[in-house]
């Protein structure tokens with residue numbers, strides 16, 4: 130019997146990974162109108178893999194890390210509130226720079242307006258507040274002008290460096306950057322991609338080059354995202370005090386209000402929180418962090434252009450590409466439909482966005498959050514201190530310039546238990562923990578010589594870009610781990626760009 134071709138329109142179910150009974154997007158159970166669609170039925174084999182590779186790491190951390198977390202928490206509480214230089218470094222030369230927008234001339238603002246969505250429902254004794262942080266920019270140098278704290282409707286307290294309230298305002302700005310990053314921006318990298326992931330696995334035959342390309346970057350995400358969204362005692366706990374590690378200032382259901390700002394957008398502030406659009410991911414080249422993300426996009430686009438043209442050369446109106454695009458566009462804002470996908474360049478771009486999002490764009494955020502939003506020296510546990518994330522604040526936001534005058538140390542605004550939890554969550558959920566094979570070691574099940582060649586070129590191109598990126602931002606996530614004989618090789622490997630969403 131002749132082997133069926135991947136482009137044949139009537140392939141039998143046995144030519145699909147899950148016999149066409151695989152995962153599929155559904156409306157989010159908690160916020161169906163605001164959140165990206167969710168995959169609620171995870172293939173059992175993917176849950177097994179998650180338990181073995183990721184769940185087991187959580188249990189190890191819970192068992193063996195509490196002593197280290199406590200030592201770091203004590204050291205963290207004695208840290209000063211970051212100096213202005215450290216504050217500007219963190220806000221402008223890290224993942225936090227995703228919030229920076231040029232408003233006019235040399236004035237740049239990070240607005241944390243969406244903090245308002247949780248400010249009325251924080252845990253007792255903790256506070257959050259939608260502050261704005263204003264910077265001026267001279268060449269590549271940013272300096273802080275003011276932190277504006279809304280006091281009553283239409284009125285803001287403008288706190289400037291040197292004001293008694295300045296340290297407290299900086300803690301609120303760093304808290305805003307953490308929460309907007311973790312719960313508005315980062316979820317928009319995670320959850321929309323599940324729709325592409327699931328539909329590729331269910332509706333594209335496993336011999337199709339599109340499947341072969343994307344499945345290499347889709348191993349863990351469905352189970353990871355399901356664990357984040359649907360586990361009652363996970364990082365978004367329904368009872369934070371009842372866990373040992375939830376460091377957040379509100380329950381999971383309240384925190385999840387912020388996810389909607391990154392997907393459905395906020396209708397009252399479309400300028401700050403527009404509706405998600407799959408085809409226009411953030412890579413602002415006027416900021417170093419965005420420039421690095423944009424440079425990395427080039428090799429993905431070039432690789433995907435070759436794969437797309439091989440697909441369309443063999444099968445110009447490929448039925449599986451058409452169905453794939455129609456299924457996804459029915460679920461995901463901005464995704465091209467079964468007609469648009471055949472416009473020249475569109476299939477390549479849609480493929481490249483998926484691959485780049487779930488590898489570089491996602492992993493670099495975790496790396497930067499763990500390695501940049503921290504003092505330069507590690508804590509007593511040998512890991513980076515989480516104290517400057519200010520995930521819980523115990524002092525209300527300033528209403529007058531004289532408020533918070535006594536705030537000098539992290540321990541003046543956070544309790545030791547808050548910091549202990551932040552250290553546990555850092556080790557479990559926030560830091561990167563890349564599993565082999567990373568992006569650079571990923572290979573594809575292509576059986577065509579042209580595509581095998583394209584894969585080799587992709588790896589060579591990634592290597593060249595990683596050099597360019599390191600020259601712009603030496604602190605950007607590395608692509609490779611260096612010498613395998615180095616005793617720290619496996620630790621370094623865990624901080625290289627991952628092949629998929631796995632943390």
Ligand SMILES: [Fe+2]
Pocket residue numbers: 315319491495630632
């Ligand atoms: Fe993540």
